Amino acid sequence: MKITLMQISPKLKKITVAEFEKYLRDIDINNDLVAFPELALNGYMLKDAVYEDAYSVDEIEEFASLSKDYDLVFGAVLKQEHKFFNSAFYCSNGKLLKIHKKTALPNYGLFQEARFFFKGSELEAFETRFGKTFIAVCEELYDASIIAKIAEQKPDIIIVISNSPARGFEESGLLIQQQWEHLLCTTALLSGANTIFVNRVGFEDGLGFWGGSCVVNPKAQILNRAKLFKKEKLLVNIDKKLSDTQKYLLREY
Numbered sequence: 001m002k003i004t005l006m007q008i009s010p011k012l013k014k015i016t017v018a019e020f021e022k023y024l025r026d027i028d029i030n031n032d033l034v035a036f037p038e039l040a041l042n043g044y045m046l047k048d049a050v051y052e053d054a055y056s057v058d059e060i061e062e063f064a065s066l067s068k069d070y071d072l073v074f075g076a077v078l079k080q081e082h083k084f085f086n087s088a089f090y091c092s093n094g095k096l097l098k099i100h101k102k103t104a105l106p107n108y109g110l111f112q113e114a115r116f117f118f119k120g121s122e123l124e125a126f127e128t129r130f131g132k133t134f135i136a137v138c139e140e141l142y143d144a145s146i147i148a149k150i151a152e153q154k155p156d157i158i159i160v161i162s163n164s165p166a167r168g169f170e171e172s173g174l175l176i177q178q179q180w181e182h183l184l185c186t187t188a189l190l191s192g193a194n195t196i197f198v199n200r201v202g203f204e205d206g207l208g209f210w211g212g213s214c215v216v217n218p219k220a221q222i223l224n225r226a227k228l229f230k231k232e233k234l235l236v237n238i239d240k241k242l243s244d245t246q247k248y249l250l251r252e253y
Helices: 019-022 046-054 057-064 137-144 145-153 173-189 238-250
Strands: 003-005 034-037 072-080 083-092 095-101 126-128 133-138 157-162 196-201 201-204 207-211 215-216 222-225 231-235
Touching: 003 196, 003 215, 019 057, 034 196, 034 222, 057 072, 057 083, 057 095, 072 157, 083 126, 083 133, 083 157, 133 137, 133 145, 137 145, 137 157, 137 173, 145 173, 145 215, 157 173, 173 196, 173 215, 196 238, 222 231
Parallel strands: 003 034, 034 072, 133 157, 157 196
Antiparallel strands: 003 231, 072 083, 083 095, 126 133, 196 215, 201 207, 215 222
């Protein structure tokens, strides 16, 4: 299975389908899945612009039309009635297959998501042509109960999209990267799933995002990493059979 991780620097505005399509110009149609970061269509530090720059489901379906050659995952602000959600979207065969609304909204230090977004309530895997799939958005993986729920469902693939700012510069490396890789390896090992992590880069309002997108196999081995602080399209091949083997070893398959 071929997956491209789109480590981009999203613009701090509501982008059009034509603008989004430019990211896909050099993507090999032999890809199976192309994944973008959290809030890829909006940028992160939206603040009050959330109310102007949110997308309706109908608008998201226009982006979904680009998923005819390969499946697409991306993040954006979704508006439903009077509520706004930090959401992830899974698109396949030109259609919107799944909406996941972020259930853990950080509201400390640099983060003010709880001021502008409503919480989602569902944490369920769903079926894709690649098997049982689970999507998580950034802060959700910092909740041990959510990792446990993912592990219970034993998905084949986990896709984690993120807007993680850089912090913790130490002699041993970037502390936030080390923390994330520990979380991803734990999640992959307990779930028996290939785990895809897509983080953004670039700067917004004084925040710098570190990138480091990666893929972790079900044995908690990091297959490949994207560069730090640089845009990159990272193509990774994953072995889906390894997920079956790991689930058997967990005696939950």
